[in-house]
Amino acid sequence: MAFDYSNAPFKIPEYKAKAHRGAWQYMAEPGSWWTGSERVAIAAASRAARDCALCAERKAALSPNAVSGVHDSAGGVLSEKVVDAVHRITTDPARLTRTWVESLIDEDPFSYGHYVEMVSLVVNLISIDTLHIALGLPLEPLPEPQPGDPDGYLPPGAAVDVAWVPMIYPENLTERESDIYFGAPQMGHVIRAMSLVPDAVRWLNNLGEAHYLPTPEVGDFSKRGRLTLSRTQTELVAARTSYYNDCFY
Numbered sequence: 001m002a003f004d005y006s007n008a009p010f011k012i013p014e015y016k017a018k019a020h021r022g023a024w025q026y027m028a029e030p031g032s033w034w035t036g037s038e039r040v041a042i043a044a045a046s047r048a049a050r051d052c053a054l055c056a057e058r059k060a061a062l063s064p065n066a067v068s069g070v071h072d073s074a075g076g077v078l079s080e081k082v083v084d085a086v087h088r089i090t091t092d093p094a095r096l097t098r099t100w101v102e103s104l105i106d107e108d109p110f111s112y113g114h115y116v117e118m119v120s121l122v123v124n125l126i127s128i129d130t131l132h133i134a135l136g137l138p139l140e141p142l143p144e145p146q147p148g149d150p151d152g153y154l155p156p157g158a159a160v161d162v163a164w165v166p167m168i169y170p171e172n173l174t175e176r177e178s179d180i181y182f183g184a185p186q187m188g189h190v191i192r193a194m195s196l197v198p199d200a201v202r203w204l205n206n207l208g209e210a211h212y213l214p215t216p217e218v219g220d221f222s223k224r225g226r227l228t229l230s231r232t233q234t235e236l237v238a239a240r241t242s243y244y245n246d247c248f249y
Contacts (some may be wrong), residue, residue, distance in 0.1 A: 002143075008135055013226070019210035020128050020140070023203060027121060028143035032153050032197050033113040036145035039121055041076045043142050045083050046122045047129070048073040049090040059092050079108065082118070089122050094246035098164045112165045113154060113196055120200035124207055131211075158196050168195040180205070182216045191215060212238075 003020040005012035027043055030036050049055050052072040058064040071087050078086075085104055088096065104110055132139050157172030167189070170181050177198035181187045194200040205215050209225070212234075217223035224231045 003140055008137060016210045019207055023124055023207055024143045026203050028146045030148040030150050031117050033117045033150050037077050040142050040145045041078050042086055042118055042121045043125045045073045045086040046090045046125050049087040052087055055087050055091040064092055064095055089119060101164045116165055116194055116196045117200055120194050124203060127207060163193060166196050167192040
């Protein structure tokens with residue numbers, strides 16, 4: 001069975017393992033903009049990026065645009081442009097720019113929806129893989145892709161405002177994505193950033209609850225969910241981790 005933590009050096013609660021299995025299932029299925037095969041290939045490219053010589057050279061350069069070359073990646077079904085985007089998101093996210101994101105959008109097709117879904121896959125893969133690396137556990141084999149075509153759903157209430165990509169305000173949700181903000185009158189931009197792909201928000205919420213807190217409780221500092229640490233200790237660890245990861249957010 002996937003994500004069997006019986007031999008882990010620390011006890012991993014079953015609810016975390018269940019969330020990870022759900023994430024793997026979701027990764028394998030066709031999404032809004034990518035097929036199952038493409039989604040698993042995006043995850044594989046993200047893993048390959050960690051040991052990519054070109055990415056390491058770019059990371060050390062004054063500008064990533066100053067270094068050209070070929071990535072170490074079995075991109076498979078993915079174009080070179082998509083592989084490059086996945087590698088940059090994985091290894092050098094602090095230096096991404098709006099201009100760079102806009103340069104990706106064309107009639108390949110590669111839409112904002114493709115970009116947001118790709119980012120969600122990378123983010124969720126890294127969060128699970130990092131836990132395994134921290135505990136000295138082997139990485140879980142990627143899932144077998146499931147057949148089917150993307151549904152191409154584009155939320156009608158999405159629009160570009162404060163971000164580089166279209167997002168949805170709570171008041172502009174339609175029935176199809178009405179659950180993604182839990183009925184809250186406001187929602188943080190970290191969650192809204194994925195709202196162009198509603199299933200990406202649902203996946204982020206599920207994994208966030210397993211690793212951190214339920215989304216509705218994040219803004220209430222009296223809440224600690226299932227955390228062993230106090231909320232103050234948790235936020236200290238989170239802030240320090242963000243600092244080391246060059247998180248500009």
